[in-house]
Amino acid sequence: MSRTGRDPHPVIACGEVRTCLLPTRDALDERAAVKLLRLRPDERVRVSRHPNRYVVSPEVLTGVDCPLPTDTGARVRAVGTVGSHASLVEGRVIQATASFSLPAVGTDRRQAWSYYLVRPGSLVPVGQLPQRALVRGFLLGHRPGRLDVGSIAESVLARISRQDRILDHDPPLTAADTRLRWTAVRTAAGEEPSSLFTKGEDGLRTLELSLPSGLPPTAAVGLCEELALHDWLLTTVADKLDGLPTGAADDRAVLRVLRPLVDHLLHLWMPRARVDRVLQTVWNQLEETPGYSRQWTAHAQRIRDQLALRAIHLRDEVPGRR
Amino acid sequence: MNESVPTFRETSAEPRVESLPFSHLSLEIGHLYMEDFAEGPDRLRRHFDTVRPWADAVRNDVGAHLADARPRVSTCFLIDDYFSRLTTPDELLPPLIDAAAGAGLTIDYLARESGCAVAPGADRTLVRPAESVMHRLVESPPPGSSGFRPPVSRTGWLSNGRRTPAQRSSAALDTAGAAWQPPRETDARGHSVFLDIELWSEAEGERTWSCAFLASVWQLVRLGLLRDNGRALLAPTPWDDAGFPTDWDALPPVLRLNPRAAPFTAYVTCSVLPRRFLPVEHAVRVVLDQVHVEDEPLRQVAERSGSEGFAVPAGVADRASYVFPLGL
Numbered sequence: 001m002s003r004t005g006r007d008p009h010p011v012i013a014c015g016e017v018r019t020c021l022l023p024t025r026d027a028l029d030e031r032a033a034v035k036l037l038r039l040r041p042d043e044r045v046r047v048s049r050h051p052n053r054y055v056v057s058p059e060v061l062t063g064v065d066c067p068l069p070t071d072t073g074a075r076v077r078a079v080g081t082v083g084s085h086a087s088l089v090e091g092r093v094i095q096a097t098a099s100f101s102l103p104a105v106g107t108d109r110r111q112a113w114s115y116y117l118v119r120p121g122s123l124v125p126v127g128q129l130p131q132r133a134l135v136r137g138f139l140l141g142h143r144p145g146r147l148d149v150g151s152i153a154e155s156v157l158a159r160i161s162r163q164d165r166i167l168d169h170d171p172p173l174t175a176a177d178t179r180l181r182w183t184a185v186r187t188a189a190g191e192e193p194s195s196l197f198t199k200g201e202d203g204l205r206t207l208e209l210s211l212p213s214g215l216p217p218t219a220a221v222g223l224c225e226e227l228a229l230h231d232w233l234l235t236t237v238a239d240k241l242d243g244l245p246t247g248a249a250d251d252r253a254v255l256r257v258l259r260p261l262v263d264h265l266l267h268l269w270m271p272r273a274r275v276d277r278v279l280q281t282v283w284n285q286l287e288e289t290p291g292y293s294r295q296w297t298a299h300a301q302r303i304r305d306q307l308a309l310r311a312i313h314l315r316d317e318v319p320g321r322r
Numbered sequence: 323m324n325e326s327v328p329t330f331r332e333t334s335a336e337p338r339v340e341s342l343p344f345s346h347l348s349l350e351i352g353h354l355y356m357e358d359f360a361e362g363p364d365r366l367r368r369h370f371d372t373v374r375p376w377a378d379a380v381r382n383d384v385g386a387h388l389a390d391a392r393p394r395v396s397t398c399f400l401i402d403d404y405f406s407r408l409t410t411p412d413e414l415l416p417p418l419i420d421a422a423a424g425a426g427l428t429i430d431y432l433a434r435e436s437g438c439a440v441a442p443g444a445d446r447t448l449v450r451p452a453e454s455v456m457h458r459l460v461e462s463p464p465p466g467s468s469g470f471r472p473p474v475s476r477t478g479w480l481s482n483g484r485r486t487p488a489q490r491s492s493a494a495l496d497t498a499g500a501a502w503q504p505p506r507e508t509d510a511r512g513h514s515v516f517l518d519i520e521l522w523s524e525a526e527g528e529r530t531w532s533c534a535f536l537a538s539v540w541q542l543v544r545l546g547l548l549r550d551n552g553r554a555l556l557a558p559t560p561w562d563d564a565g566f567p568t569d570w571d572a573l574p575p576v577l578r579l580n581p582r583a584a585p586f587t588a589y590v591t592c593s594v595l596p597r598r599f600l601p602v603e604h605a606v607r608v609v610l611d612q613v614h615v616e617d618e619p620l621r622q623v624a625e626r627s628g629s630e631g632f633a634v635p636a637g638v639a640d641r642a643s644y645v646f647p648l649g650l
Contacts (some may be wrong), residue, residue: 039457040454040457040458041453041457041550042438042449042454042458042548042549042550042551042555043337043448043551043616044337044551044552046334046335046336046337047334047335048332048333048334048335049332049334050330051334061460061614062460062469063460063461063462063463063467064463064468064469065463065464065466065467066463066465066466066467066468066469067467074615077465079463079616082469083459110465111463112509112637113508113509113612113638114611114636114638114639114640115610115636115637117460117612117614117615117638118615118620118636120614145466145468146468147468147469148468148469149469149471151469151470152469155470196353238537292497297429322339
């Protein structure tokens with residue numbers, strides 16, 4: 001393990017990504033986005049402009065000392081910091097991620113706090129780490145008294161949402177928030193990365209990843225954020241198109257649904273924008289089944305066709321244009 | 323596994339961090355209140371006469387830890403111009419420098435305490451080191467902390483453990499026998515020494531940082547561990563003018579009085595201080611233990627000190643040492 005920085009070779013990484021529409025009428029320009037995500041005055045907000053505009057806040061740490069979630073009820077205490085940050089895609093969709101990684105070897109007792117501060121985003125178990133029980137327990141969700149990663153991600157979102165000088169809290173469309181809870185374990189030597197994505201109820205998704213051991217946990221975070229973003233986009237657009245009336249009388253109601261999608265969401269589809277090359281296979285597997293990009297293309301085409309049809313119809317209705 | 327080779331980079335997406343020059347040790351040879359200066363030049367001379375043998379001892383100790391290199395030790399003196407301004411720089415500084423010289427000590431760097439709160443930054447902006455450090459506090463979690471706790475940025479208090487749970491003030495409610503529970507120091511060895519530190523106070527919207535918190539910022543500045551958006555903070559300004567201005571704000575936050583001085587920032591620090599600062603410096607240790615310093619400055623210190631074979635403790639709080647002599 002390196003002396004400072006994240007442990008490059010943890011055995012497990014876990015986290016939760018929350019995705020939602022930024023609660024404001026218009027998408028933020030880069031300047032406002034940087035201001036919004038300046039969670040610390042002395043550290044730069046990172047901006048990437050290609051292949052889309054993507055702004056990332058500095059990493060914020062939260063100290064924890066509590067039992068880890070396990071599905072067997074085994075009590076494993078871990079001490080350290082959970083890292084969290086927020087990112088904004090094209091000034092429109094905000095994501096907050098809280099994550100941590102675990103080293104293979106724990107300590108026999110809690111160390112001085114400085115020991116944990118030079119391992120940002122690492123939780124060090126006190127005693128043995130039952131890996132399988134932890135992974136299954138984490139995916140099951142938070143239980144009282146155990147580590148609560150979701151509330152750490154939520155507090156980042158809450159902190160950002162409180163900036164009323166930048167946000168007007170008048171979003172152009174309603175969209176449900178989603179949560180993606182993920183775990184990443186190491187693959188056996190020579191194995192390809194693999195994944196299992198589960199879409200649950202109430203906006204909860206889970207992703208179980210197996211990653212090559214040389215890959216840093218930040219690569220898993222990047223993949224999960226991309227997946228969460230595209231899943232959110234697809235879910236939101238599919239929900240809006242579900243039950244869209246086709247009758248001619250409903251033209252204006254239909255336009256009220258379709259227009260915000262065109263104004264705010266259609267240009268955001270950009271799969272594999274920042275996914276580590278090694279992890280592209282995971283994304284490609286999801287493109288095979290269920291085929292996210294195919295579905296998105298179909299939806300986008302439908303929106304454009306509907307708009308074209310309504311435009312013809314509306315033009316026909318204007319008196320004197322026949 | 324093969325590392326993937328980047329084919330496209332964006333500088334706005336990558337953090338840049340300025341490197342600093344480092345001495346082996348930064349030696350603070352005094353920190354006085356304005357009231358101490360009012361007692362006249364004899365008071366100052368007594369101060370430096372007392373500090374001198376300790377300063378020599380610290381210097382020798384650094385030399386003893388270096389196999390072949392000459393020890394680089396820079397001295398500094400912190401003036402409190404934040405809490406009171408009884409006199410002006412042109413009245414206060416010349417006798418101070420003379421008194422140090424009289425005792426055989428050179429003040430390499432002179433710093434103003436208010437620079438730890440607000441200082442001029444690049445491009446005519448202002449930097450606020452104390453506020454930046456406040457946002458870098460990552461509280462040491464008492465056992466049972468699962469991720470939900472009011473952050474220090476809201477309360478303004480930082481402790482080294484778990485506070486006594488809030489008591490009901492009404493006697494009528496106390497009949498249930500809500501027993502008093504003691505506070506607990508998280509790293510206690512058997513028994514606790516619990517400390518709760520006020521980082522700032524506020525009156526009419528104005529925030530006044532506490533002496534303990536500014537002293538923590540001062541240690542981080544000397545240790546070269548702070549940056550503002552990647553740029554160095556409170557870099558020393560050469561001062562070879564014969565005189566000093568009449569206004570404290572006309573002075574840079576850190577002055578280099580000795581052109582041949584070793585670098586201001588150092589791998590470790592030692593402060594020779596009056597004993598009344600003992601509680602303040604205890605608080606400094608507790609604060610430093612909970613500051614999340616950026617990776618890159620830590621890495622710079624680790625790499626450079628490592629290449630010189632100079633041992634630097636991993637924990638930031640352990641990089642600061644103290645002498646509290648009799649007579650100060």
